[in-house]
Amino acid sequence: MLTPSSPQTLPALSTCDQGRLVAGSTVAQIAIGALNLASVKMLGEAHYHLQRVTVGFAASLFEINQIIEKGHEETWQLLYATTPLTEWIWFSVVYSASTAQDDTPTLQISLKSVVSGAIDGTIDAGCVLDYYLETEDTPQSNPTRLSSGWALTRPPSGSSSYVPRPLYVPEAYRGQVICVRLAAVSVAVTALHLIDIYQEA
Amino acid sequence: MSNSFASPPPLADPQTVVAGQPISYGAINSIGQTLNYCFGVGGITNIISQAWSDGSCSQSSTTYQAMCEWKLPQASDLHLDLEVYLLVHGAGSIRLTLDFDSSSDVQEVATSGGNESLYVSTLSLSSFGASFGTLTLEGKATSGTIRIASIMARWAPLASPLPTSDGSVMGNTFKPFGIGRLDDQKPLSARIGHNMIRDIGTLRGRLRTWVSWSSVQNATYINPAPGPAEWLGAGDIMRLLTPVAMPWAEIGPQVIYAAIKADGITASVDVDILGQRITLTTNGWSFFTLGLLLEPVDGEFKLPLYQVGLDPTPLNLVDNHWWDGNTTGVITALCLWGP
Helix, strand or coil, X not given: CCCCCCCCCCCCHHHHCCCCCCCHHHHHHHHHHXXXXXXXXXXXXXXXXXXXXXXXXXXXXCCCCCCCCXXXXXXXXXXXXXXXXXCEEEEEEEEEEECCCCCCCEEEEXXXXXXXXXXXXXXXXXXXXXXXXXXXXXXXXXXXXXXXXXCCCCCXXXXXXXXXXXXXXXXXXXXXXXXXXXXXXXXXXXXXEEEEXXXXX | CCECCCCCCCCCCHHHHCCCCCCCHHHHHHHHHHHHHHHHCCCCCCCEEEEECCCCCEECCCXXXXXXXXXXXXXXXXXXXXXEEEEEECEEXXXXXXXXXXXXXXXXXXXXXXXXXXXXXXXXXXXXXXXXXXXXXXXXXXCCCEEEEEEEEEECCCCCCECCCCEEECCEEECCCCHHHHCCCCCCCHHHHHHHHHHHHHHCCCCEEEEEEECXXXXXXCCCCCCCCCCCCHHHHHHCCEEEEXXXXXXXXXXXXXXXXXXXXXXXXXXXXXXXXXXXXXXXXXXXXXXXXXXXXXXXXXXXXXXXXXXXXXXXXXXXXXXXXXXXXXXXXXXEEEC
């Protein structure tokens, strides 16, 4: 069914007063309001700011990241509370990628389950991003941003894709806390934003 | 009369209740379940999200040190349990304090060392003294150093059926639906229509967390001296810009809430946020209500996408001296929520 993406004006309370003939449009407006709430507003979202070290100062005075050393690797495990209607997750990652040390910058983003209070197996192998990363031939650079897009082009096959795509949450894990794993080589990540993609009901 | 709901809920097709169609119990029952679901489970997602690199949130003191602090809104007055997920490396303890004015809880999490591990703690309130509260994090080490890698918090979703009492979201009443009363051969009273309209309005006011950033105080600097952010520097402003979907942006103004914790204020500090200028005059937390004076950024998401946070204006980037430390006041925590 067609789901309105923005909340519509609600009918006046008086349209449902005792003794009034309730119009079809009144009930339809209520149904649209409930549908919009569940399918659009009440989805999940998370915004992680990955605070990096501030070498020599008590704050990050400049946007530029610290030097990416030869062989630099980093892994982030970030928890995300999905909703029962979560299916595809849009992501936007803020990062700096350096080729100055002759490394090939790579960033993998995937989903893992959380079972009995521990991070467990992979539920979506996600994407391995290399060619899509914007790199600089300097060890320090201003962060840039890459997003998954929201086009649900194909279901995940169990292996990683090499183009950005939304992350997929299998039905068994919807409504649970899951782990978004970022594994980076020669990349410094500074933020990750996650928003459930609204779909027609 | 059970205030039950299926999860995910059955969604009523608006096309089945337009003019000329009989109002069947199926659609009304689905709307009732959907609203119960939205109150108990809908939008219950990350309320605090933050992570730190390279041990920049570390503690080696063997007595508790206050380190981080966030503001957070209630999901409703019936969501009383806050689940906090911590990824920690090292042996020590984390003490979490949740305070909503007259109601609070304190929990300690013992960490066992070894590899980075996940710890989950639930803080429970008996009631709410305010719509917004504070979560504070203290840390100590048993030996060596504990390193906190990330924190996530969410309100525990409510299971079906909802409690029999009315709820409230940000001060507005929610009346749950006894689903049996919405069944076949039951009268469709005026009250049901009134409550549905009011409940939708109430649930539209549930806040979503856009920014939850805390500095790290009293931390241990790990050799070779990577330090934590003790206040918000000019370099954080662009990093804290957060893309958020605002489906409601096209239909009119709604209230956005900002909570800013300041320190070292000598007179006052002006700050540009969401296209508006606010003034910090006191140390500690200050609350602001804001409108949306921004334009959408691009079409990379399916819904209107806006970048929210502190504005990268000359005032914030240069004049406030958050780039050289010669400042007359700094921000030590920033939280932002929208509907």
